[in-house]
Amino acid sequence: MRPQQNKEPRSLKHGLSSRQVSMISIAGIIGAGLFIGSSNAIATAGPAILISYALTGLLVLLVMRMLGEMAIASPDSGSFSTYAGRAIGPWAGFTIGWLYWWFWVLIIPVEAIAGADILHAWIPAVPSWLFAFLIMVTLSSTNLASVKNFGEFEYWFALVKVVAIAAFIVVCALGVSGYWPLAETSGVGQLLANGGFMPNGFGAVLGGVLVTIFSFFGAEIVTIAAEETENPKEKIRKATNLVVYRIAIFYVASIFFIVSLVAWNDPRLMEVGSFQRALEILNVPSAKLMVDIVVLVAVTSCMNSGLYTASRMLYSLGARGEAHPITRRISGNGVPSAAVILSTLAGFIGCFVNYAFPGKVFGFLLSTTGAIALLVYLVIAVSQLRMRAKLEKSGNPPEFKMWLFPWLTWFVIAVITLVLGYMLVSERYRYETLMTAIVAGTILIMGILRRKPSGSQVLPAADFQKNN
Structure with a gap:
């Protein structure tokens, strides 16, 4: 009798190169929130939005350091979800x-x-819903093909964003210094004009933090992607150290030049977005077209990263027995195909609801995400606090450590709790906070009531890959 051969186990492949991971960690998740959404933040707090971006950036930097500590100790596609468990x-x-x-x-x-919507404005004959459908089909196909395809698409998307923001900063710097030949604007007078640096008070600065935090959310993607690279611990270490530079250059520097050139109460700021308005003031030709191209790349990139991230999280949930077993299936090219398809289908449903019931159901669903970013950051901080204590008690301290532990960890927990409390009592943010709480509470109850099927064994992600 011929001996039975063991089937080669399938697992996520190390298909992402160092070049791809580095670029993804630098600019992979920068979406329309910076290029368009920043105008709302500036209108909320005025020039003092710089403080909001700096505070939010500090919070994200500390959270990423904590997440980096855990991820280097144990790389996992489930990232903070696995560590929280x-x-x-x-x-x-x-x-x-x-x-x-x-x-x-x-x-x-x-x-x-x-x-x-951008493509429809360029080609009105093609309906917007068809463009949305084609974008989703294209990006889901690249994600299904291989993780290398995702990485290559994301590398070039991120590179375009890096070059665009760098060029914007150079042009604005020339304008502020008086060397830009197409406009007579110079100086940073708008920082103190129209009511001063903090025209709406410090409360508006805290409100600005709530607006800006969603521009930063997604930095954690590198700890999810690192498992699909060679030497993931080194990639996570480098990406975590890059966070401070990304925050300082892409967010704080670009917003500084915008509020230096554009009045915070400029009516066109909300109409065309902050980046386009700054370029208009500097008389840059074809400002709208250039910003539209960059925003198109940015939103496509963010969607590409979002689909990748959602599918890996769903795969990790399935591998831990916390989602349907089909979600842990991996194709021959090392892609969690079922998780990608299911995440894409959920996205299609969102698009359909938006176009079928404009401004109603989808807006309601979107309101449920209002405080999720803060909840994720809070869970990361609590997880790091407990995991670090366990590691040190066992005599195996982490090689990549959070600064000033446990004081900075407690500081982050206190700040996030304070912000969540402010959102709950604030009339402007109460609805979104309550909606998020309802969704979180529903999922929590499902998690508590969930029962493991008799006779089955729930495997963690790593063990599943070994035994599948």
Whole structure:
């Protein structure tokens, strides 16, 4: 009798190169929130929005350092969801994993619709819904083909964003210094004009933090992608160290030049967006076309990253027995194909709801994501606090450490709790906060009531890959 051969196990492949991961960590998740959404933030806090971006950037930097500590100790496609399950309890990993997936499958259609609207404005004969459909089909196909395809698309998308923001900063710097030949504008007078640096008070600065935090959300994608690279620990270390430069250059520097050139109460700021308005003041030719191209690339890139991130989180949930077993299936080219398809289908449903019931149901669904970013950051901080204590008690301290532990970790927990409390009592943010709480509470109850089927064994992601 011929001996039975063991089937070669399928697992996520190391298809991302160092070049791709580096570029993704630098600019992969920068979407329309910076190029368009920043105008709302500036209108909220005035020039003092710089403080909001700096505070938010500091918070994200500390959270990424904590996440980096855990990810280097144990790289996993489930990232903070896996760590929450280990450090806090299975219910926490289940809840935050599904919340994160929920967030991205709602953001995917938002980005697709934004890109479709730009293309429709260029080619009015083609309906916007068809462009959205084509964008989603194209990007889901690249994600299904191989992780290398995702990485290559994302590399070039991110490179365009890096070059565009760098060029914008150079042009604005010339304008502020008086060396830009197409305009007579110079100086930073707008920083103190129209009511001063903080025209709406410090409360508006805190409100600005709530607006800007969603521009930063997604930095954690590198800890999810790192498992599909060679030497993931080194990639995570480098990406975590790059966060401070990305925040300082792409966010703080670009916003500084915008509020230096554009009046915070300029009516056109909300009409055309902050980047386009700054270029208009500098008389840059074809400012709208250039910004539209960059925004199209940015939203497509963000959607591409969102689909990748949602599928990997869904795969990780399935591998841990917290989602349907079909979600842990991996194709021959090392892609969690079922998770990609299901995440794409959820995105298609979001697009359909938006076009079938404009301004109604989809807006309601989107409101449920209002506080998810803060909940994710809070869970990361609590997980790091508990995992670090366990590691040090066992005599195996992490090689990549959070600064000033545990004081900075407690500081982050206190700040996020304070901001969530402010959102709950603030009339402007209460509805979104309550909607997020309802969704989170529903998922939490499902996690607590979830029962493991008799006779089955739930495997963690790593063990599943070994035994599949």
